[in-house]
């Protein structure tokens with residue numbers, strides 16, 4: 001017996017205003033159920049994940065009018081949550097505690113007339129700023145944004161392995177080329193390495209075009225047994241394997257912060273369960289909060305040796321026509337930022353063959369990643385249009 | 391460097407007693423002989439939540455850095471204290487060309503007219519500060 005993703009629901013994504021995160025989440029679950037050919041009453045499990053908004057929680061079940069659920073929980077592993085939720089849903093189905101589980105993420109950090117960056121940064125207070133304690137001191141001295149923390153990680157990789165900004169740019173360019181074929185992508189205009197190099201510094205060595213979008217919206221998927229999936233409306237996307245990795249980087253001598261991530265343990269576990277190796281993977285849908293995140297994840301998954309992610313990206317492997325189609329919908333860099341639901345939703349679209357102009361040539365084995373915190377948390381899924389072992 | 395006004399938070403006050411006196415005071419677990427950043431919440435070695443405070447030498451090396459596009463640019467970093475822990479820090483007296491893994495640094499203390507004293511890290515050689 002196996003498990004499958006049978007429904008995908010996506011609200012409008014991007015600068016979508018006027019709907020609360022809870023309303024967006026409810027809409028996504030309804031869309032996912034309709035997509036699967038299920039009624040809401042068929043759901044007996046709901047796993048909820050929220051972003052910066054801190055909403056919704058498990059009251060979403062009430063909003064949706066769901067009754068007699070056998071599984072209901074708020075799940076939080078930051079950006080690794082989507083993959084984790086799907087694995088918990090699959091385990092619940094496999095052990096019989098639930099039969100049909102919706103997993104949903106929603107967020108609405110963007111406000112009208114507010115910059116995208118300010119949604120995730122600790123802005124200096126107006127006037128003569130007051131800062132409190134040691135943490136306040138580092139913020140006062142300038143370390144206020146997630147961008148700067150990832151910049152510290154990327155810079156360490158550059159200093160240690162010779163990774164270059166142009167190599168990071170190759171990831172931005174390849175991802176944008178994929179986005180051109182995705183009607184849902186927020187940014188579809190082609191870019192060049194020169195555009196990347198000319199884009200403003202956000203926190204050196206990261207340019208603006210190294211950084212993901214910020215989006216409002218919600219995405220839901222529905223997980224059920226492979227047996228039940230056969231009778232539903234859409235082609236099932238089978239779950240072959242899953243894994244997590246939480247390295248617990250200590251900020252002290254000997255830490256490999258920036259050089260390696262939880263992707264190494266997570267990817268190995270997921271691929272072992274799936275019975276595949278990196279060489280079997282046709283498509284990667286990777287969490288790309290930054291170009292650098294893609295690069296280090298590819299290394300940790302074993303698609304190239306440690307330290308060679310830059311050369312691998314610059315080889316053209318990741319873009320349309322490349323040997324390892326990666327982030328085929330434009331990812332978080334160019335399409336939409338729904339945390340781990342960005343790579344997962346595109347994996348479902350590709351596995352179903354719904355990619356249209358951007359459909360990858362082969363999708364037998366698709367690897368999906370999630371990454372949370374400052375490279376603190378990682379999840380991996382291996383999915384396929386084919387039943388496992390078939 | 392205009393950074394606003396630093397206040398105590400009741401949790402990291404010994405650190406600011408230290409900066410006022412030109413000393414780098416951080417967290418330390420006596421039992422494990424392990425040092426931590428001033429905002430550490432406990433020792434993962436033994437589970438002690440109420441870590442002590444101890445004066446570090448002030449010697450450090452550069453782990454990694456990022457540059458904020460300001461005028462003048464702000465050089466932010468992770469530095470490794472000689473005692474082992476990493477601190478998020480701001481560098482002072484450096485130029486782009488100086489930046490490399492392992493660059494020797496030394497804590498330097500700033501005493502603004504208003505608010506708490508704070509620490510920056512400057513390049514350092516045996517003969518004293520580079521600049």
Ligand SMILES: [Zn+2]
Nearest residue numbers: 419422433436
């Ligand atoms: Zn201890």
